[in-house]
Amino acid sequence: MTHPATPTGPTITAFETSPDRGQGLARDMRVRWALEELGQAYQVRLLSFREMKAPAHLALHPFGQIPTYEEGDLVLFETGAIVLHLAERHPGLLPLGAPARARAIAWMFAALNTIEPPILELVTARLLEADRPWSAARLPLVEARIHDRLRPLAVRLGDADWLDGDFSVGDLMMASVLLRLRASGLLDAHPILSRYVTRAETRPAYRRAFDAQLAVFRAAPR
Amino acid sequence: MTHPATPTGPTITAFETSPDRGQGLARDMRVRWALEELGQAYQVRLLSFREMKAPAHLALHPFGQIPTYEEGDLVLFETGAIVLHLAERHPGLLPLGAPARARAIAWMFAALNTIEPPILELVTARLLEADRPWSAARLPLVEARIHDRLRPLAVRLGDADWLDGDFSVGDLMMASVLLRLRASGLLDAHPILSRYVTRAETRPAYRRAFDAQLAVFRAAPR
Numbered sequence: 253m254t255h256p257a258t259p260t261g262p263t264i265t266a267f268e269t270s271p272d273r274g275q276g277l278a279r280d281m282r283v284r285w286a287l288e289e290l291g292q293a294y295q296v297r298l299l300s301f302r303e304m305k306a307p308a309h310l311a312l313h314p315f316g317q318i319p320t321y322e323e324g325d326l327v328l329f330e331t332g333a334i335v336l337h338l339a340e341r342h343p344g345l346l347p348l349g350a351p352a353r354a355r356a357i358a359w360m361f362a363a364l365n366t367i368e369p370p371i372l373e374l375v376t377a378r379l380l381e382a383d384r385p386w387s388a389a390r391l392p393l394v395e396a397r398i399h400d401r402l403r404p405l406a407v408r409l410g411d412a413d414w415l416d417g418d419f420s421v422g423d424l425m426m427a428s429v430l431l432r433l434r435a436s437g438l439l440d441a442h443p444i445l446s447r448y449v450t451r452a453e454t455r456p457a458y459r460r461a462f463d464a465q466l467a468v469f470r471a472a473p474r
Numbered sequence: 475m476t477h478p479a480t481p482t483g484p485t486i487t488a489f490e491t492s493p494d495r496g497q498g499l500a501r502d503m504r505v506r507w508a509l510e511e512l513g514q515a516y517q518v519r520l521l522s523f524r525e526m527k528a529p530a531h532l533a534l535h536p537f538g539q540i541p542t543y544e545e546g547d548l549v550l551f552e553t554g555a556i557v558l559h560l561a562e563r564h565p566g567l568l569p570l571g572a573p574a575r576a577r578a579i580a581w582m583f584a585a586l587n588t589i590e591p592p593i594l595e596l597v598t599a600r601l602l603e604a605d606r607p608w609s610a611a612r613l614p615l616v617e618a619r620i621h622d623r624l625r626p627l628a629v630r631l632g633d634a635d636w637l638d639g640d641f642s643v644g645d646l647m648m649a650s651v652l653l654r655l656r657a658s659g660l661l662d663a664h665p666i667l668s669r670y671v672t673r674a675e676t677r678p679a680y681r682r683a684f685d686a687q688l689a690v691f692r693a694a695p696r
Contacts, residue, residue: 314630315588315623326573332587333580351548358555361586365554366537369591373598381615386608393603401537408536 261293262323264334265309266468268298274469275435276462280319282331282428283338284464288457289424290342298468332364335421345421352417359415359422363429367405370397371432398438406444413451427452483515484545486556487531488690490520496691497657498684502541504553504650505560506686510679511646512564520690554586557643567643574639581637581644585651589627592619593654620660628666635673649674 264287266280280296287294303309305316312320313329321328321337328334336357339345346353374394381387405426409415414423430449433439439446452458486509488502502518509516525531527538534542535551543550543559550556558579561567569575596616603609627648631637636645652671655661661668674680 310626314626315584316626326576328576328580330580330583330587332583333576336579337576354548354550354555354559357558358550358552361552361554361558362537364583365552365586365590368587369594372591373595376595376619380619381612384608384612386606386612390603390606390608393606397598397602404532404536404538 260295261287262321263295263297264319264321265297265299265312266318266465268300268303268468269472270465270469274466276465277432278318278465279331281461281465282425283319283321283334284461285424285428285458286335286338286345286421288460289419289455290338290344292338292342296464296468332360332425335424336360339421345419345424347417347420355416356420356422359420360425363422363425367401367426368429368432370394370401371429374398374436374438375432395436395438398433399441402438402442402445406442409444409448411444413448419452419455423452482517483509484543485517485519486541486543487519487521487534488540488687490522490525490690491694492687492691496688498687499654500540500687501553503683503687504647505541505543505556506683507646507650507680508557508560508567508643510682511641511677512560512566514560514564518686518690554582554647557647558582561643567641567646569639569642577638578642578644581642582647585644585647589623589648590651590654592616592623593651596620596658596660597654617658617660620655621663624660624664624667628664631666631670633666635670641674641677645674 264280264283267278270278272278284294299309299318304313304318309320310316312322312327315329317329319329319331319334321334328337335345346356374391377387377391377394381390414420415426416422427449430439430445431453434449439449453462486502486505489500492500494500506516521531521540526535526540531542532538534544534549537551539551541551541553541556543556550559557567568578596613599609599613599616603612636642637648638644649671652661652667653675656671661671675684
């Protein structure tokens with residue numbers, strides 16, 4: 253371990269005023285949740301939208317987003333990388349056997365590169381193209397592509413609690429990605445996945461992380 | 475090491491007839507490239523589109539895609555997971571120091587979750603929505619979102635050869651993702667990134683992997 257944690261733990265960054273109004277959809281939530289699952293203390297530095305695009309933050313995060321992760325002289329961005337780094341250093345989110353460990357990591361990549369891209373398309377369609385003339389006609393196509401991915405995911409999950417054995421980084425990331433769909437109602441067509449997300453949300457570590465990020469939003473300057 | 479490689483190495487799956495006509499854009503290319511960089515022998519099992527959606531393959535890959543990776547009793551899907559697994563087992567694609575290793579992995583996630591999603595939107599717009607009435611009006615918006623990501627990437631790369639020190643899994647994945655843009659001409663607006671991709675393509679391991687997948691396409695039944 254070349255980077256022992258300081259007594260107060262690593263520092264992450266988060267929105268000073270989250271655009272989701274504290275619903276837990278900002279990406280610092282994924283890192284907070286992992287830290288809570290692993291029982292690790294952490295510090296949060298809050299950033300305004302202007303600060304996120306300023307040189308000091310761009311030096312930490314080339315795309316000017318949140319979260320970042322600072323621990324001694326290690327600086328990381330990308331929630332996938334941060335969560336995996338934490339899971340490798342502290343027991344609880346990665347199985348001990350090599351094959352099971354590799355499979356848990358595969359589900360993490362599946363969440364971020366197979367399931368999330370069509371969901372990001374929906375977010376873009378709703379946020380950035382809502383006022384375009386094609387918006388209403390195009391939305392069903394975008395939603396159909398999401399269902400095309402959710403259907404085989406539900407088949408694979410079946411009546412298991414988690415994707416592969418015990419709860420892992422794979423489930424943490426998959427549930428985080430699926431939670432983006434909650435408000436759209438699209439998850440309701442897949443009861444197996446709805447129950448999976450609810451199971452994830454009721455974990456004490458999830459609740460602690462959710463409450464912590466909501467408290468930031470409630471305390472934010474208006 | 476609980477899974478020693480067989481004398482002939484692991485088995486991956488690939489398209490019997492690649493939809494890109496052997497241009498190296500099918501995702502088995504990323505795994506072949508990693509195996510070549512690491513000097514590892516491998517076997518390829520070719521699949522028709524029908525075989526990809528059949529139960530035998532869905533048991534290996536829940537989303538019915540290629541590639542998969544089989545090594546003893548370990549079965550993996552998701553190119554990110556396969557490439558990371560290989561890089562962890564064989565020296566050459568991950569830096570030795572813990573902070574540099576974590577940063578290389580962060581670039582891998584950046585390729586797959588920050589850079590690739592808007593590129594996938596372009597692929598979808600061109601392949602699946604080309605005949606829709608909004609296609610021409612919408613394409614510039616999709617392209618603008620790609621440029622929004624490529625601009626800070628080029629700034630960060632600057633005049634360095636690779637994203638963070640020596641060539642790593644991060645560069646392998648980033649160059650693979652950017653290569654999807656080559657035919658669109660969008661990369662031409664970012665000479666720093668064009669040169670980066672060319673640098674990656676001229677690596678002997680890339681050439682070997684490219685030639686191997688092209689040979690499959692040329693030998694395919696028509």
